[in-house]
Amino acid sequence: MPSPATHPPSPESRCPCGTGEVYGSCCGPLHSGAREAPTAEALMRSRFCAFAVHDAAYLLRTWHPSTRPEELELDGTILWQRLEILGTQGGPFDDAARVRFAAHYRSRPGIPPEERVRGVQREDSRFLREDGRWLYVDGVVG
Numbered sequence: 001m002p003s004p005a006t007h008p009p010s011p012e013s014r015c016p017c018g019t020g021e022v023y024g025s026c027c028g029p030l031h032s033g034a035r036e037a038p039t040a041e042a043l044m045r046s047r048f049c050a051f052a053v054h055d056a057a058y059l060l061r062t063w064h065p066s067t068r069p070e071e072l073e074l075d076g077t078i079l080w081q082r083l084e085i086l087g088t089q090g091g092p093f094d095d096a097a098r099v100r101f102a103a104h105y106r107s108r109p110g111i112p113p114e115e116r117v118r119g120v121q122r123e124d125s126r127f128l129r130e131d132g133r134w135l136y137v138d139g140v141v142g
Ligand SMILES: [Zn+2]
Pocket: 015, 016, 017, 018, 019, 023, 026, 027, 028, 045, 046, 049
């Protein structure tokens, strides 16, 4: 199934990353390039949110060049539902950080019952800050 086109939420709707803020003042400005993520955790949230709204360009833009894939095809059958930040390492004055999270997903409506999935992806992700911008490096799943 081809990935659906990017479909950003309206600025007034609740941000998919789960901060409780609206998209227009949470991950929206990061996705549009109006602002940079101030912390690794904010970048992590905005990347989860980019998966949720199928913004592959943002995911590639925030990926460290040493580990960035040539291209990224998002699984259009998966609905990323909820993000839990389990822990972070690295403060505002560090240029390296780790974020542990659990991302909850399930199949989109319309997927045949025998193909439906639902689960949680747990990952310990590494981030580096270069030229003032946080970038995702890699992560250990599990
Ligand atoms: Zn957000």
